Amino acid sequence: MYNPASKKAEEFISHEEILETLSYAQAHKNDEQLAYAILEKARAKKGLSHREASVLLDCEIPKVNEEIFRLANEIKQEFYGNRIVMFAPLYLSNYCVNGCLYCPYHLKNKHIARKKLTQEEVRKEVIALQDMGHKRLAIEAGEDPVNNPIEYILECIKTIYSVHHKNGDIRRVNVNIAATTVENYRKLKDAGIGTYILFQETYHKESYEKLHPTGPKHDYCYHTEAMDRAMEGGIDDVGLGVLFGLEMYRYEFAGLLMHAEHLEAACGVGPHTISVPRVKRADDIDPDAFDNGIDDDTFAKIIACIRIAVPYTGMIISTRESKACRERVLKYGISQISGGSKTSVGGYYEPEEEEENSAQFDVSDTRTLDEVVCWLMEGGYIPSFCTACYREGRTGDRFMSLCKSGQIQNCCHPNALMTLKEYLEDYASEKTRSVGEALIVREIENIPKENVKEIVRERLVKIAQGERDFRF
Numbered sequence: 001m002y003n004p005a006s007k008k009a010e011e012f013i014s015h016e017e018i019l020e021t022l023s024y025a026q027a028h029k030n031d032e033q034l035a036y037a038i039l040e041k042a043r044a045k046k047g048l049s050h051r052e053a054s055v056l057l058d059c060e061i062p063k064v065n066e067e068i069f070r071l072a073n074e075i076k077q078e079f080y081g082n083r084i085v086m087f088a089p090l091y092l093s094n095y096c097v098n099g100c101l102y103c104p105y106h107l108k109n110k111h112i113a114r115k116k117l118t119q120e121e122v123r124k125e126v127i128a129l130q131d132m133g134h135k136r137l138a139i140e141a142g143e144d145p146v147n148n149p150i151e152y153i154l155e156c157i158k159t160i161y162s163v164h165h166k167n168g169d170i171r172r173v174n175v176n177i178a179a180t181t182v183e184n185y186r187k188l189k190d191a192g193i194g195t196y197i198l199f200q201e202t203y204h205k206e207s208y209e210k211l212h213p214t215g216p217k218h219d220y221c222y223h224t225e226a227m228d229r230a231m232e233g234g235i236d237d238v239g240l241g242v243l244f245g246l247e248m249y250r251y252e253f254a255g256l257l258m259h260a261e262h263l264e265a266a267c268g269v270g271p272h273t274i275s276v277p278r279v280k281r282a283d284d285i286d287p288d289a290f291d292n293g294i295d296d297d298t299f300a301k302i303i304a305c306i307r308i309a310v311p312y313t314g315m316i317i318s319t320r321e322s323k324a325c326r327e328r329v330l331k332y333g334i335s336q337i338s339g340g341s342k343t344s345v346g347g348y349y350e351p352e353e354e355e356e357n358s359a360q361f362d363v364s365d366t367r368t369l370d371e372v373v374c375w376l377m378e379g380g381y382i383p384s385f386c387t388a389c390y391r392e393g394r395t396g397d398r399f400m401s402l403c404k405s406g407q408i409q410n411c412c413h414p415n416a417l418m419t420l421k422e423y424l425e426d427y428a429s430e431k432t433r434s435v436g437e438a439l440i441v442r443e444i445e446n447i448p449k450e451n452v453k454e455i456v457r458e459r460l461v462k463i464a465q466g467e468r469d470f471r472f
């Protein structure tokens with residue numbers, strides 16, 4: 001029944017295969033020989049199967065666990081260096097016809113303020129985001145065919161790309177909207193989106209159906225097969241994610257990796273990103289109502305094991321997580337973080353009064369983007385506002401082959417420095433600017449090719465003189 005190349009959800013996410021994987025992992029959690037054999041394979045940095053990675057996740061041998069974290073850090077360094085790509089979510093509308101039990105936007109929540117941005121308000125939000133320094137957005141909207149039809153989403157994307165305030169630009173719009181048809185995915189592709197992101201929430205079908213009692217999202221198979229339809233519609237960068245805390249984390253971990261294996265097997269290219277949100281407090285939602293919450297240690301191990309299992313896939317963490325938690329997991333595989341986020345509709349240009357409350361979840365990391373940028377740099381990271389790949393047509397399998405050969409690094413590092421320089425010139429506080437300028441001087445030396453180093457130096461001078469948007 002289990003078939004990674006099948007187009008049917010219940011065959012590529014086979015419940016039986018997950019149960020067998022979990023019992024195999026449990027049976028081998030103290031099997032040192034097996035754990036070392038898997039780690040040996042992982043050192044080749046070509047990834048692991050869901051079963052192998054599940055054994056590592058369950059492993060209780062302290063020295064093996066140390067090696068898992070060490071290797072995750074090594075892979076992170078090799079593929080992503082010390083760069084962290086920055087983005088912000090933009091909530092367009094919280095109208096939603098679904099009944100998701102963990103989300104305050106669910107239809108029956110009558111005390112949340114419902115809002116949908118007009119195009120003028122989208123423009124104001126984008127200006128506020130550009131004034132912070134953001135270049136990459138992830139747009140979010142509830143599922144509501146009347147209030148948020150695909151035409152509305154497309155119009156918003158067009159508006160977002162059209163706003164150029166001072167030196168500001170939104171250069172990549174990723175989209176996180178409900179599962180839809182091939183035709184609609186094609187329209188999103190034509191609108192120039194970056195990644196299509198859809199969280200599975202949980203791979204456990206029975207739990208999924210209970211957690212989504214009403215609305216179109218109730219259909220597990222339609223939701224789980226969405227990425228296949230997105231790829232059929234021409235979108236070749238897709239982002240997976242589960243909401244940790246809904247089901248047993250081991251189950252979700254295996255399901256997530258099986259989904260990645262399925263995309264490779266059926267569509268020829270794995271996921272572009274994986275997000276790792278955890279259930280959080282929000283209006284009408286108490287995370288304690290879900291009894292599968294995971295502690296910070298387990299969370300860090302999940303991230304390390306995902307990093308080892310899918311080295312080429314970017315990993316995203318949001319402001320749902322605290323500064324301390326984000327600091328810890330950056331080492332083990334996170335390559336993208338949000339900063340200065342607002343999770344309410346219209347929250348950037350008009351911060352909400354307490355009682356209004358249209359937010360999707362409480363933000364734990366409430367620092368400004370400038371504070372996050374400075375903190376990253378002080379921790380030895382390079383905040384990157386790069387969006388070059390999709391604009392240069394490096395998407396899907398083309399992107400993956402550059403990633404797998406390591407060649408993408410030749411673009412990422414100089415692009416990170418040039419986009420950081422733009423940020424420092426246009427938006428940074430005095431302190432951030434001085435930390436950043438010193439970091440750029442140091443990091444130029446880490447560009448291996450002399451000719452590239454020279455081009456970057458020239459372009460940095462041009463950026464200081466007012467030119468923008470250089471990229472490799």
Ligand code: SF4
Binds near residue numbers: 096099105
């Ligand atoms: S998770 Fe998405 S689909 Fe579910 S209620 Fe919230 S906005 Fe709607």
Ligand code: SF4
Binds near residue numbers: 408413415
């Ligand atoms: S060059 Fe491509 S992979 Fe590297 S940071 Fe920029 S967009 Fe991402």
